[in-house]
Amino acid sequence: MMKKILTVLVFFMAAAAVFPVLFLVCGSLMGNTELSQILLPVLGDGEGFASWKLMPLYPTFSHYVELLLDSPEFFVMFWNSVKITALTLTGQMLVGTPAAWGFARYRFPGKKLLFTIYIALMMMPFQVMMLSNYLVLDQTGLLDTLTGIVLPAAFSTFPVFLMYRFFQGLPEAVIDSARIDGAGEWKIFFSIGIPLGSPGMISALVLGFLEYWNLIEQPMAFLKTKEKWPLSLYLPNIGTEQAGRAFAASVLALLPAVLVFLAGQDYLEQGIVSTAVKE
Amino acid sequence: MAIHKITKKREYKGLLFLLPSFLGVGLFWVIPYGDVIRRSFFSAVSGEFTGLKNYRTVFENQAFRLAAGNTLKFFCICIPLLVGLSLLIAVLLTRRKKSMHILKSMFLLPMAIPVASVVLLWKVLFHSQGILNHLLELLSVHGPDWMNTDASFFVLVVSYLWRNLGYDIVLWVAGLGAIPAALYEVARVDGAGEWKCFIKITVPNLLPSLFTIVVLSLLNGFKVFREAWLVAGDYPQESMYLLQHLFNNWYRDLSLDKMAAAAVVTGSVILVLILILQKAWEGGEGI
Numbered sequence: 001m002m003k004k005i006l007t008v009l010v011f012f013m014a015a016a017a018v019f020p021v022l023f024l025v026c027g028s029l030m031g032n033t034e035l036s037q038i039l040l041p042v043l044g045d046g047e048g049f050a051s052w053k054l055m056p057l058y059p060t061f062s063h064y065v066e067l068l069l070d071s072p073e074f075f076v077m078f079w080n081s082v083k084i085t086a087l088t089l090t091g092q093m094l095v096g097t098p099a100a101w102g103f104a105r106y107r108f109p110g111k112k113l114l115f116t117i118y119i120a121l122m123m124m125p126f127q128v129m130m131l132s133n134y135l136v137l138d139q140t141g142l143l144d145t146l147t148g149i150v151l152p153a154a155f156s157t158f159p160v161f162l163m164y165r166f167f168q169g170l171p172e173a174v175i176d177s178a179r180i181d182g183a184g185e186w187k188i189f190f191s192i193g194i195p196l197g198s199p200g201m202i203s204a205l206v207l208g209f210l211e212y213w214n215l216i217e218q219p220m221a222f223l224k225t226k227e228k229w230p231l232s233l234y235l236p237n238i239g240t241e242q243a244g245r246a247f248a249a250s251v252l253a254l255l256p257a258v259l260v261f262l263a264g265q266d267y268l269e270q271g272i273v274s275t276a277v278k279e
Numbered sequence: 280m281a282i283h284k285i286t287k288k289r290e291y292k293g294l295l296f297l298l299p300s301f302l303g304v305g306l307f308w309v310i311p312y313g314d315v316i317r318r319s320f321f322s323a324v325s326g327e328f329t330g331l332k333n334y335r336t337v338f339e340n341q342a343f344r345l346a347a348g349n350t351l352k353f354f355c356i357c358i359p360l361l362v363g364l365s366l367l368i369a370v371l372l373t374r375r376k377k378s379m380h381i382l383k384s385m386f387l388l389p390m391a392i393p394v395a396s397v398v399l400l401w402k403v404l405f406h407s408q409g410i411l412n413h414l415l416e417l418l419s420v421h422g423p424d425w426m427n428t429d430a431s432f433f434v435l436v437v438s439y440l441w442r443n444l445g446y447d448i449v450l451w452v453a454g455l456g457a458i459p460a461a462l463y464e465v466a467r468v469d470g471a472g473e474w475k476c477f478i479k480i481t482v483p484n485l486l487p488s489l490f491t492i493v494v495l496s497l498l499n500g501f502k503v504f505r506e507a508w509l510v511a512g513d514y515p516q517e518s519m520y521l522l523q524h525l526f527n528n529w530y531r532d533l534s535l536d537k538m539a540a541a542a543v544v545t546g547s548v549i550l551v552l553i554l555i556l557q558k559a560w561e562g563g564e565g566i
Binding site: 013018021027052094102114123124125126128130133160189232233251253268269273 | 293301306318409
């Protein structure tokens with residue numbers, strides 16, 4: 001009996017976890033009249049309470065059409081988000097993959113201390129690093145540029161740590177036999193490390209995508225010009241009087257992240273777990 | 280001798296792999312943070328050495344005390360809730376192999392939902408005339424004005440639990456999976472009931488994971504600021520005013536010396552936690 005109650009509770013909570021997506025999709029398909037009818041107490045100064053429905057009564061794509069056809073600023077910011085995410089992840093792969101390989105496969109003096117610094121940096125909340133981040137961007141003239149957001153993020157130490165965990169799990173024997181066959185260090189990295197360690201790289205990409213697509217603190221602090229903002233800062237600025245448009249924009253913003261999530265869920269889980277397993 | 284030489288050469292090549300990363304990390308993270316530590320001992324206006332004065336100012340600052348207290352309270356309430364709840368769900372999930380995958384996906388999905396997208400829902404849900412109070416009204420309970428009273432703290436808790444539950448569930452499921460099934464079989468043969476198995480086998484075997492999960496949950500907790508800030512802005516209701524808001528507001532006022540001192544204090548506290556975590560990892564513990 002107890003078990004049944006608990007199971008029902010778990011299903012209920014799982015439903016609550018995904019409810020926001022359904023809520024947004026449903027709201028984005030409602031016409032203005034319908035939306036204002038049920039949300040009036042929240043949006044304006046209506047009496048009573050806001051309510052909700054499971055399905056729109058008269059589904060319409062008008063908000064999407066409106067958003068895609070006559071809000072050029074939406075495109076600009078969507079594109080900014082794409083640029084920030086894509087460039088950051090590319091940088092992380094280019095710099096981070098060899099670094100992770102170096103940490104996983106070689107011994108050198110000071111390695112332990114350096115690795116500790118990497119771990120500490122990856123776990124520091126943004127607010128602790130905010131001032132130092134500002135000082136660099138100020139001195140290099142990168143404040144208020146997308147480069148100023150992308151460059152420090154590309155040198156984030158989290159993907160290095162994550163890929164390190166995967167590279168470390170590779171069997172030593174394979175690498176040794178390649179060495180005996182006369183393969184150079186770079187050849188070993190490219191022809192053994194990268195193919196065998198690719199799950200780690202994909203994990204880092206999936207987790208990174210969700211992080212940088214959702215970037216808020218950095219652009220908020222370092223980007224003054226609105227035209228450079230990513231989608232994550234634009235959405236809350238759509239006034240409540242344009243509720244329909246806000247719903248449609250929210251759905252379009254979460255779409256890429258949800259697609260990446262669905263395609264890469266196994267890698268995401270592997271990534272989460274490997275942050276926590278012992279070395 | 281010859282072998283020794285080869286290893287030496289290999290080590291040097293290893294550094295080549297790491298060089299670009301070292302340069303970038305040093306330039307963008309380590310050196311500037313060192314500069315912040317230096318600045319924390321100087322006045323931002325006159326550039327004079329002021330010793331611990333900035334630190335004193337920070338600790339005496341009303342806003343800092345409020346924010347630090349709230350942040351602490353937030354973690355003290357949320358972490359046990361999150362860790363306990365996720366363990367319970369993880370245990371139930373491992374019993375239901377068939378629905379486990381879909382349920383895990385459902386709990387993980389919030390990780391993928393951009394904060395900016397849920398802001399709209401939060402506003403409609405927690406408004407004084409919003410959906411949540413509508414539901415409460417149906418139960419004849421008069422709900423508070425969530426965003427503008429002390430109840431706003433609850434909004435933080437919900438945001439945090441909602442977003443992080445899946446993450447912790449995945450960690451627990453991994454921890455549970457690492458417990459040898461043979462242990463349970465032996466216990467069952469000896470006539471141990473389900474509850475007894477849980478207390479005698481599951482709990483002791485999960486203890487090492489517990490610490491890692493607590494620290495990771497804590498570090499993820501700082502991100503709750505995103506929801507708080509997007510929903511309630513720079514100066515939210517007092518009970519949800521976190522350290523992150525304070526940093527943000529000092530940054531806007533360009534109170535660089537206070538910020539530097541606070542960054543060093545907060546950074547040190549977190550560093551200690553991370554070092555303990557690393558010790559735990561090295562001790563062969565963890566999941």
